[in-house]
Amino acid sequence: MDLGLRGKIAVITGASVGIGLAIAEGLAAEGTDLVLAARGGERLEAEAARIAEKYGVSATAVVADVATAGGTEAIIAAAAEKGGADILINNAGTGSNETVMEAPDEKWQAYWDLHVMAAVRLARGIAPQMKRRGGGVIMHNASICAVQPLWYEPIYNVSKSALMMFSKTLSTELIQDNIRVNCVNAGLILTPDWIKTAKQLTAETGGNWEGYLQAVANEHASSKRFGTPEELANVFVFLSSERASYCIGSTYFVDGGMLKTI
Template sequence: MSEFSGLVAIVTGGGSGIGAATARELTTRGARVAAFDLDPSGAPEGTLGIKADVTDDESVRTAVGQVVEAFGRIDVVVNNAGIGAQGTVEDNPDDQWHKVFDVNVMGAVRVSRATLPYLRESPAAAIVNVASVAATTGIPQRALYSTTKGAVQSLTLAMAADHLREGIRVNCVNPGTAATPWVQRLLDAAPDPEAERAALDARQPHGRLVSAEEVALAIVYLAGPSSGSTAGTALAVDGGMATLRLRPKD
């Protein structure tokens, strides 16, 4: 029997990229999975796709209610929904700052807040937030995005402290630059997509983009009962980008 057999998971942003990969992996391991997304048509086969807007508290609570109605419980929450932004601190107007914070930070707050009453009833409750290597590493042209992901990591630590004694473990993953639809859109918009891809590959010490599946496997580890002594941890899945300084290749 899989350690996820009988457990119910919610994955936000579950219609594509890291979210879809995570929903797929959890399903493969025996969980019943609800994939929240603005467009749930991309939710993996075998999951329950639910239209949900993490910037709208009523939408989140309605979606959570649908999960409870369908499955009767909630054990795992993966706060993955997020959007990106490029630019220095001078480049993004106030409304963009508010929008990215609303999705990346407040989205995790709203979903966690709505699911906590059900997680408290679970024998294997876990929340996994998706932050980024940008939370811990200065990356050019990412002032707004990095700030929100730093907030997600800080939120993770605070939530872990608040809820561990209620039986709810909270952790986060910090992916490096991953092969996701957002990164692909950035590449497509670059003057020289091939050169830009090569630069992104080279920026990570292992020489390539991180795959969505690699991030999903880290999320699933943190979400599962076998990591029962792991709480308040930020797990880097970045090919060493945050910590390693390799010599240039000859």
């Protein structure tokens, strides 16, 4: 299936590892040029160079903290330098660990800035570029936790839920400019971070990190396995394409059966 993504320009945040990196590779494999953002420059620049070489696309690395206005401005400027973006994937984000009773205001604010304000600021800066190019696609990588919370990360649950509603609201505003906005809610996706955590948690009890991950999958997902970053990236790539032209203002779950409601 030709997805018609060759020569398009995609901005992906949190693109140096895990899901963002898999989306970058998936789009590059379709011939899409890239603007990739993350805070850690070394890893990001190495991946951008590797992807450009492997797929014959251009890949610009922008070292930026998306939780700050300055960071998002740098990303918007890099996209403008390439002629403007056609695709924006707000992927940067991270889990949390706290209780509502103990977490200070500063922590709530930090996650609001990372999960919500980054998407608000990037939409404000990049949607006008898309409009000038005749339209575009914006996607938000929220989480199944936006609707089915995990007890240990209330700030993550709440901020991802806000991101999901932001996606819906933005969609209504931007469809008049031929910009399709959607949200993806993933379940358990096996990124290097999950492996690192599993190794840490099992280090003092025999080191069976694979057994730990299997137990997590058994508990949460009816498929009894984690998804791969590539399985999730495939959905982002499809939704980025004109093949998904009637997908507007929705949230798509990619969770191996983890969602407990209809």
